[in-house]
Structures are given as structure tokens and as C-alpha cells.
Amino acid sequence: xxxxxxxxxxxxxxxxxxxxxxxxxxxxxxxxxxxxxxxxxxxxxxxxxxxxxxxxxxxxxxxxxxxxxxxxxxxxxxxxxxxxxxxxxxxxxxxxxxxxxxxxxxxxxxxxxxxxxxxxxxxxxxxxxxxxxxxxxxxxxxxxxxxxxxxxxxxxxxxxxxxxxxxxxxxxxxxxxxxxxxxxxxxxxxxxxxxxxxxxxxxxxxxxxxxxxxxxxxxxxxxxxxxxxxxxxxxxxxxxxxxxxxxxxxxxxxxxxxxxxxxxxxxxxxxxxxxxxxxxxxxxxxxxxxxxxxxxxxxxxxxxxxxxxxxxxxxxxxxxxxxxxxxxxxxxxxxxxxxxxxxxxxxxxxxxxxxxxxxxxxxxxxxxxxxxxxxxxxxxxxxxxxxxxxxxxxxxxxxxxxxxxxxxxx
Amino acid sequence: xxxxxxxxxxxxxxxxxxxxxxxxxxxxxxxxxxxxxxxxxxxxxxxxxxxxxxxxxxxxxxxxxxxxxxxxxxxxxxxxxxxxxxxxxxxxxxxxxxxxxxxxxxxxxxxxxxxxxxxxxxxxxxxxxxxxxxxxxxxxxxxxxxxxxxxxxxxxxxxxxxxxxxxxxxxxxxxxxxxxxxxxxxxxxxxxxxxxxxxxxxxxxxxxxxxxxxxxxxxxxxxxxxxxxxxxxxxxxxxxxxxxxxxxxxxxxxxxxxxxxxxxxxxxxxxxxxxxxxxxxxxxxxxxxxxxxxxxxxxxxxxxxxxxxxxxxxxxxxxxxxxxxxxxxxxxxxxxxxxxxxxxxxxxxxxxxxxxxxxxxxxxxxxxxxxxxxxxxxxxxxxxxxxxxxxxxxxxxxxxxxxxxxxxxx
Numbered sequence: 032x033x034x035x036x037x038x039x040x041x042x043x044x045x046x047x048x049x050x051x052x053x054x055x056x057x058x059x060x061x062x063x064x065x066x067x068x069x070x071x072x073x074x075x076x077x078x079x080x081x082x083x084x085x086x087x088x089x090x091x092x093x094x095x096x097x098x099x100x101x102x103x104x105x106x107x108x109x110x111x112x113x114x115x116x117x118x119x120x121x122x123x124x125x126x127x128x129x130x131x132x133x134x135x136x137x138x139x140x141x142x143x144x145x146x147x148x149x150x151x152x153x154x155x156x157x158x159x160x161x162x163x164x165x166x167x168x169x170x171x172x173x174x175x176x177x178x179x180x181x182x183x184x185x186x187x188x189x190x191x192x193x194x195x196x197x198x199x200x201x202x203x204x205x206x207x208x209x210x211x212x213x214x215x216x217x218x219x220x221x222x223x224x225x226x227x228x229x230x231x232x233x234x235x236x237x238x239x240x241x242x243x244x245x246x247x248x249x250x251x252x253x254x255x256x257x258x259x260x261x262x263x264x265x266x267x268x269x270x271x272x273x274x275x276x277x278x279x280x281x282x283x284x285x286x287x288x289x290x291x292x293x294x295x296x297x298x299x300x301x302x303x304x305x306x307x308x309x310x311x312x313x314x315x316x317x318x319x320x321x322x323x324x325x326x327x328x329x330x331x332x333x334x335x336x337x338x339x340x341x342x343x344x345x346x347x348x349x350x351x352x353x354x355x356x357x358x359x360x361x362x363x364x365x366x367x368x369x370x371x372x373x374x375x376x377x378x379x380x381x382x383x384x385x386x387x388x389x390x391x392x393x394x395x396x397x398x399x400x401x402x403x404x405x406x407x408x409x410x411x412x413x414x415x416x417x418x419x420x421x422x423x424x425x426x427x428x429x430x431x432x433x434x435x436x437x438x439x440x441x
Numbered sequence: 442x443x444x445x446x447x448x449x450x451x452x453x454x455x456x457x458x459x460x461x462x463x464x465x466x467x468x469x470x471x472x473x474x475x476x477x478x479x480x481x482x483x484x485x486x487x488x489x490x491x492x493x494x495x496x497x498x499x500x501x502x503x504x505x506x507x508x509x510x511x512x513x514x515x516x517x518x519x520x521x522x523x524x525x526x527x528x529x530x531x532x533x534x535x536x537x538x539x540x541x542x543x544x545x546x547x548x549x550x551x552x553x554x555x556x557x558x559x560x561x562x563x564x565x566x567x568x569x570x571x572x573x574x575x576x577x578x579x580x581x582x583x584x585x586x587x588x589x590x591x592x593x594x595x596x597x598x599x600x601x602x603x604x605x606x607x608x609x610x611x612x613x614x615x616x617x618x619x620x621x622x623x624x625x626x627x628x629x630x631x632x633x634x635x636x637x638x639x640x641x642x643x644x645x646x647x648x649x650x651x652x653x654x655x656x657x658x659x660x661x662x663x664x665x666x667x668x669x670x671x672x673x674x675x676x677x678x679x680x681x682x683x684x685x686x687x688x689x690x691x692x693x694x695x696x697x698x699x700x701x702x703x704x705x706x707x708x709x710x711x712x713x714x715x716x717x718x719x720x721x722x723x724x725x726x727x728x729x730x731x732x733x734x735x736x737x738x739x740x741x742x743x744x745x746x747x748x749x750x751x752x753x754x755x756x757x758x759x760x761x762x763x764x765x766x767x768x769x770x771x772x773x774x775x776x777x778x779x780x781x782x783x784x785x786x787x788x789x790x791x792x793x794x795x796x797x798x799x800x801x802x803x804x805x806x807x808x809x810x811x812x813x814x815x816x817x818x819x820x821x822x823x824x825x826x827x828x829x830x831x832x833x834x835x836x837x838x839x840x841x842x843x844x845x846x847x848x849x850x851x
Contacts, residue, residue, distance in 0.1 A: 089775070090771060090774040090775045091774040091775070091780040091781075091782070092770050092771055092773065092774030092775075092780065092782050092785075093774075093782070121767075123767065123771075124767055124770055124782065124795060124798075124800055125800065126797075126798040126799045126800075127798075158767075159767025159768075159770070159771065160766065160767045160795065160800035160802055161800070161802065264753045264754065265752075265753065267771075267775045268771060269767075269770075269771050269774065342675075343674045343675065343753070343838075343842070343846070344674065344846055347842070347843050347846035347847045348846065348847065350843065350847045351846070351847025351848050353847070356570065357531075357533065357534055357568075357569025357570045357679075358569075360502050360534055360569070360679075361500060361502055361533075361569065361678060361679050363502065364500040364501040364502030364503075364679065365499070365500045365501070365502075370501040370502065371501075372501070372502050372503070372534065375502075385534060385570065387536075388534075388536040388537075389536045390534055390535065390536075390570035390571070392570055392571065428753075428843060429843055429847075430840035430843040430844060430847075432753070432757070432843070433757050433760065433838060433839055433840040433842070433843060434840060436753070436754055436757035436758065436761070437757045437758065437760045437761025437763070437839075437840075438761050
């Protein structure tokens with residue numbers, strides 16, 4: 032989907048997060064899965080069963096809630112009423128007990144609101160290999176459903192956090208010729224993965240009216256440039272998922288004509304949330320937009336951008352404020368894409384440090400100055416002469432990342 | 442090449458490193474490329490042009506010495522007299538000047554010993570994007586050639602170091618029915634890559650008599666289980682290469698019958714050297730043998746083992762002594778190989794922490810105890826029911842790694 036659509040529309044940020052669009056309520060509370068009374072149960076509810084779509088982790092070690100939510104969305108034909116999530120326990124690698132527990136989360140919730148269990152999506156995040164505290168959920172879910180509120184977005188965004196340093200919540204209003212609709216969302220994620228790390232979860236809501244198939248297409252398109260374009264540490268978890276629900280209460284119906292407006296609305300919210308995940312990445316101090324250009328194809332651009340964005344040497348150099356363009360070239364050169372050293376080019380901020388096979392290392396001090404900032408823009412042209420271009424968002428790699436991930440259970 | 446060869450032979454460690462085999466001399470000295478008078482020029486010399494083979498980096502951003510050595514080996518038909526190496530400057534991304542400098546290193550050396558320039562292999566390691574100090578080399582190379590000595594192995598191994606915490610040098614004697622021959626070697630490497638990081642270089646010598654083609658086959662086979670089976674940080678440099686030279690002075694001729702003895706000799710030396718690189722990996726405190734079994738194919742076993750061995754969450758968990766088997770499963774699950782969670786199995790030391798889809802987390806405290814050691818043995822059966830099996834050697838990821846790589850030029 033290109034930004035240069037024929038349709039004109041305007042997108043403006045608004046408050047209200049996941050409950051900004053009409054027809055949604057949310058709740059978040061502590062039910063006792065996490066120690067110390069921290070919020071660990073979040074529910075996002077539509078007022079009735081609405082269009083829903085989801086993207087699930089491609090990891091083959093899928094957690095029980097992933098399997099259950101996938102089956103439910105299939106069974107309901109792309110409709111959902113509730114998303115019920117817990118933090119503090121991933122319910123992954125937990126065998127048949129884990130599957131039974133994830134199903135009970137849905138059945139219990141469905142019984143209270145009076146919908147089919149297949150209209151309930153479930154998600155879990157936290158420690159792998161530990162069973163859910165079902166007593167806590169059996170007590171907590173009815174409480175959370177009673178607490179559902181049109182202004183519940185902040186409490187819900189809190190309750191899905193694990194190692195996140197701050198909650199991720201955002202919403203926009205999209206003005207089109209056919210009227211206005213809203214898109215809201217919340218997300219969690221810090222490391223890409225568990226124990227006590229954050230798997231990535233994303234929740235998007237809209238009050239546009241849109242059929243499940245078109246909602247799914249817009250979700251997939253929007254995620255390509257947002258949730259699927261970020262990396263903290265190159266790990267993909269057993270529990271990653273992004274959900275979207277469309278209530279329709281705005282009265283604006285999205286069809287092919289207005290598709291771009293929905294796509295851009297979802298993309299705007301998903302981009303803010305996913306950049307929040309990177310900014311709050313474990314140990315992160317900088318947000319880096321890593322663009323690869325001049326690639327032979329779009330796929331090659333993504334491959335090279337991901338390789339560079341995940342390179343520990345690139346990420347440590349950025350952490351140290353070192354304009355070490357040789358590491359960018361070396362990572363591009365090993366990424367497996369078509370690459371020409373003689374035509375490659377490296378730009379850090381506005382400074383070109385390598386071009387036409389020649390170093391311009393005299394600019395290194397100015398580039399070091401630029402790297403002291405918090406928002407870093409880097410472009411590597413791989414010199415293949417093509418139009419392939421992709422941007423992956425990443426963060427620096429710090430000693431703090433190692434500490435966070437080494438010091439669990441020791 | 443299988444270890445279960447029909448031929449019987451014995452392999453015993455000996456001293457002498459790269460000069461242990463007859464027919465080789467070596468030298469190492471400080472010529473002024475590195476600051477502070479640190480050794481930075483190493484030469485390994487055969488007494489005459491002998492069989493030689495090499496494996497070069499697959500990185501497409503190849504450094505000038507890689508291009509020159511590859512051309513020379515082609516032109517000489519697999520013969521070499523000298524390997525001339527400097528540390529402190531990678532001569533990579535240096536354009537036409539870099540190529541001219543690498544050629545001059547060879548021509549200058551050839552002129553002094555009286556051989557063809559194509560019989561000289563060159564290698565450089567150190568900072569990318571900076572030109573070689575040719576004045577230092579023009580003065581240093583004649584000095585180093587005069588200093589060549591049959592006991593020069595330790596000085597040469599010192600002079601190729603960059604961030605290496607210790608030199609890597611090893612040799613064995615192989616006893617076969619046809620007689621005895623020796624294999625020696627030295628290597629450097631700590632991070633996989635530059636600026637002031639260690640690119641990986643390996644040098645193997647033998648006094649067996651072997652044709653270039655067979656030497657190359659044995660080198661490729663031996664490297665598959667050694668230099669190509671290690672990872673510190675998943676980076677592959679612009680300058681990586683491994684050289685082998687065979688002087689023939691032992692009088693033992695290697696043909697198909699004795700191939701296994703040569704392979705095992707090269708493998709024994711290459712394994713010691715490459716494990717030394719991992720033990721001395723930047724910030725490393727533990728050596729980890731990461732085995733994947735039960736894979737559908739050998740290729741899939743390598744892919745999964747590499748993915749797990751490069752996972753920052755796995756490596757930080759091992760650093761922290763956390764028997765976090767969920768991270769091993771998650772990395773295997775995202776590696777793209779055939780994977781079955783229900784049949785997967787994780788072993789840390791002798792403790793099975795996950796099998797048949799069920800966690801055995803009660804063994805975690807004993808596994809944590811095991812992880813306090815320096816040598817860690819881990820096996821992940823990916824549950825595909827195949828016979829594919831591979832071992833990749835890696836180290837833990839520490840805050841020290843980040844410090845080493847963030848604090849250059851800042």
C-alpha cells in the first residue's frame with residue numbers, strides 16, 4: 032500500500048489509547064500472577080462481537096494462547112468480543128495443561144459476558160515453562176470484566192507490561208471524505224522474549240466498519256512497516272501476536288476506496304507503539320532508523336536492513352557513539368544480498384562516511400557528535416543499483432541489556 | 442570425512458606451534474603500525490614454494506589482502522613460499538590504494554626471498570577504512586625476513602593479535618603406518634570483526650607431502666568442524682581467512698589412503714586454535730558446545746545450532762548462570778528448521794530440563810549449579826526425528842563485550 036493514494040485524508044493524534052475508538056472498553060488489574068501486587072490481567076472488550084484479525088508469531092514453538100486464539104479466530108470467521116491477556120506467565124512449553132488453561136481463560140470470560148468462547152482471544156506474556164495460576168485468573172477475570180470502562184486504556188496498557196520501562200498507548204483520528212473514524216492501540220515488549228522478558232503483544236482497535244478479510248489485509252500491510260520492522264535483539268518469541276478489532280460505531284465503512292485511510296490509521300498507531308517498544312528496549316538508550324537503499328529487490332533491502340540492525344558490533348558502536356561505518360559495511364557484506372563495495376555508500380545523519388569505494392573518515396568526529404543524540408538515522412546503500420529500500424527500527428546494545436538478561440534466577 | 446576411517450593412526454600434542462612441522466620458519470616483530478611498540482608484523486615462511494590452500498571470508502566486502510591472496514593462489518597453482526601478515530590495520534574499504542598496498546607487501550617480500558610475488562600470501566587485521574602505513578612495512582618486512590627462525594612460532598602468534606587476550610598456537614604429531622608427520626598452527630580472533638577488533642585469521646602448517654588439491658580438500662573438511670563451527674557474535678569479517686601450507690619434509694606422502702590422518706591432524710590443530718578464539722572471545726567467560734540433534738538433515742542441524750549459539754538471550758542467560766531452557770526452545774523454534782515442540786528435548790550438562798512437551802523445571806537449581814563451570818555442554822533435540830546433528834562452539838555474552846565494542850574512538 033502506497034502513501035500516495037488518490038484518496039485524501041488527514042490523521043491527527045488523540046488521547047484515549049485502545050479505548051479512543053467508539054465501542055470499546057478496557058480494564059487492567061492485579062489478580063496475583065505477578066508478585067508484589069503488580070497489574071497482570073488486562074481485558075479489551077468490544078460491546079458486541081466485531082470484525083477481528085490477528086498476526087501470530089512465526090516461531091514454531093508457539094505458546095498455548097497463540098494456538099487457542101488462532102483456532103478461535105478461525106472458528107468465529109474473524110469475529111471477536113474480548114481479548115483477555117495476562118502478564119507474568121507466558122503459558123508456553125506447558126504441554127496439555129497449558130492448552131487446557133488457555134481454553135479455560137476464554138470459556139470463563141465468554142460465560143460472564145455471554146458470548147461464544149470462540150469470540151474470545153487470549154494472550155499471555157512472561158515466564159516460559161511455568162503453568163498459569165488458574166485460581167488467580169478465576170478470581171480476577173470476573174473482577175476485570177466488571178471493571179471494564181471506556182477510559183480503561185491506561186490501566187490495560189499497564190497490566191500487559193513485563194520488563195517494559197513505560198506503557199505503550201496511542202490513538203489517532205482519521206478524517207476522510209466519508210467521515211471520521213478512530214484507531215487506537217496498546218502494546219508491550221522490551222526484549223523480544225521471555226523469562227521475565229517481554230514478548231511482544233500489540234492490540235489495535237478502530238471504530239471504522241470493516242469486514243474481517245479487509246481488516247486482516249490492512250493489519251498485515253500496516254505491521255510490515257511497524258511491528259514487523261522493529262528489532263531489539265533479533266529474537267522472536269513463542270507468544271508474539273498483534274490483534275485488531277473494528278467496532279464500526281463511527282459509521283464510516285471501509286471498502287477498497289477508503290482502504291488507504293484505514294491502512295494509514297493503523298500504521299500511524301502501530302508505528303508509534305512499535306517505536307515505543309524499541310525506545311523501551313531492554314537497556315536501550317537510542318532509537319535507530321536503519322535504512323538500506325540501492326538493493327536489487329525489496330526483499331533484499333529487508334534482509335540487509337535486518338542483518339545490519341541486528342549486528343551486535345553495529346549496535347555496540349552506536350551505543351558508544353562511535354561512527355564506525357566499517358561495521359555497517361561489513362554487516363551489509365555478510366547479509367547475503369547483492370552488494371558492491373565499489374558502489375556502496377554509508378550515511379550517518381547527513382554525513383557520508385564512505386562512497387565509491389573510498390573512506391571519508393575525516394568526517395568521523397562530526398558523525399560522533401551526531402551519534403550523541405537519542406534519535407539516529409543511518410542509511411546504507413548496498414550499491415546493487417536497484418530501487419529496493421527498507422527501514423528497520425532498532426536500538427543500541429548496552430551493558431544494561433546483558434545485565435537485564437543475565438541476572439534472572441541467579 | 443568420518444573419524445571411523447579404516448586407517449589407524451595416533452595423534453599426540455607437541456610444542457612448536459606453526460613451526461613444529463619441518464620446513465617452516467616464522468618471525469614476529471613491531472614495525473610501527475600499532476601504537477606503543479606492540480608486535481604487528483608476522484611472517485610464516487616455507488623453505489621453498491610448497492603446496493598451499495586457503496579459505497577466504499564469504500563476506501562480499503572483501504579486504505584488499507583477501508583479493509590479492511586469492512589471486513596469487515590461483516596464479517601459482519596452489520603454491521606458496523610466504524604468508525606475510527600485519528595487525529593494527531585491516532586494509533579493508535581502502536579502495537585502489539589499499540589494493541596497491543597489499544600487492545606491494547607481496548612484491549617487496551618476494552624480492553627479498555627471491556620468489557614470485559604470486560607465491561606470497563598476505564593478510565591484514567585491525568581497523569577498517571584506514572590505509573596501511575607502508576613506510577613501516579617497507580622497513581619492517583626485510584627485518585622480519587632476516588629474523589625468520591625455526592623457533593619463531595610464539596613471536597609470530599603474538600604479532601597477529603588484536604583484542605585477543607592470549608595468543609593461539611598449537612601443534613600435533615600424527616603417527617601413521619607410513620611414518621610420522623606434524624601439523625602446526627596459529628590463529629587470532631576475539632570478536633569476529635574490526636575496528637581494533639579481531640578479524641579471524643588461521644595458519645596451518647604440515648610437513649606431510651600433499652598435492653594442493655588434496656590439501657585444500659582436507660582444509661575445507663577440517664574447517665567445517667572447527668573454524669567454521671565457532672561463533673563469538675555472529676559477525677563475519679572482511680578479512681577472515683585460513684591458510685594451510687605443506688612442506689613435505691617429513692617424507693610422508695598423503696594420498697587417498699592416508700587422507701584421514703591428514704584430515705584428523707589438521708582438525709586437531711584447527712579445533713584447539715578455534716576453541717582458543719572462543720575462550721578468548723571478547724568479554725567471554727565460558728566456552729559452550731551447543732549441539733543440535735534430531736534434525737531432519739545435517740544442514741538443518743547446522744542452521745539451528747548457529748541460531749541458538751548466536752541468540753543474545755541464550756548467551757546472556759549462560760553468562761548469568763541461568764538454566765533458561767525456554768530461550769533455547771524459543772531460538773530453535775524461530776530458526777526455520779523442522780521443529781516439533783512435542784518431541785523436542787533440552788539437555789544442559791546431564792540434566793534434561795524439557796522433554797515430550799513437558800517442562801522439568803524442578804531440575805533448574807542443579808542446572809544452575811552446572812552452569813557455574815567454564816565449559817558448558819548443551820544439547821537441543823529439535824524433535825524432527827532425523828539424524829542431523831551438529832555442534833557449534835560459542836561463548837557467553839557479557840557486559841564486557843559491550844564495553845569492548847562500544848568504547849572505541851569515543
